[in-house]
Amino acid sequence: MWRTGSPTQAPMDDPTHHLEGLTSRQRQGLQNLLNDLRGSLAWSWQLPVLIRQRCWLRLETIQLSELHRWLPPDGCEDAPELSRYRELVALGWSPLQAQEQCWQEFGDDDCRIALQRFWASQHDRKHDWTLQRYLAMVSRYRQSIEAGVTTIPMLVLPRSGAATDHQLHWVSDSTPPMRHTCA
Template sequence: MPARLRRSAQPVDPLAGLTLPQRLGVRGVLAEVRDAGVWSWDCPVLLRNRCWMRLDRIALNHLQRYLPPDGRDEAPELVHYRLLLADGVDPLMAQQACWHDFGMADCQRAQRDYWQSRKRHHHGWTARRYRQLVSAYRERIERCVVAVPMLVLAREGSCEPHQLHWISELPS
């Protein structure tokens, strides 16, 4: 494959290619977080779309609507089934126990939704990663660490994951 067509698996420099107004906006967001100094669901999150050269700022409480995480593998029916398997229960017996506890239709729906979600690219943006971002953000602010999460969105049609970077300062 020619070198110009290869896609690098290297992490993206989240600040490379930002325009001067975008850099100034990031500085403003950092100053705002530093001045506020308290945790809030209104804390800013930066979303970088490299394809459109966009850098958007949204409130943390809007992130789930703007970029919905995939949580289908965390359905209670599937979690229960996995716990039974981890406890050494035979897979058929575990399935029957789940049918008894949740109903056959709900268990089958959870499995179908899970497998259908695997066919679509969520770019690794799962409910677990969302919760980790929220937890890490809160922890940083409570420790008086000024850092803002920037999600560098995967390119459309790619299988690459969204990349999370913590921006704490900008080089001059």
């Protein structure tokens, strides 16, 4: 199921379930984090991002500026050689003409390496956290904060060996399970 309003094309879970399994201490920590964020609602790369590792029952808070080091986005799809190829095909070039042009512009070795890295990243399930997903998350986070909306992105990491992707959820005061901790 694709979730309406999702900043990414990643499948999203029902919002009532992404906080299931958190301890009362973790829920209280989330509420405190939301309260702190509400008090200083200004865009910054020091804003919090939640990382949930369900298999270890861990919920970590890192700064947005650390996310690209903690969970590096896969940029193989955005290699200049592949971007140029897609651009030429979109302009009406045949795939063969576009490929030959890219070979002339970048060299056939670089084009071949870019393709190999791309296909390897498609085969390797660890690399579903793409540059597009990362940039979309940062953009939505910034828009939310600048609009005065108190929300924190939470990345739920897939279990080892699972065929699921990283899941992105947005935690706020209106997240159903959070309402119960405010009483």
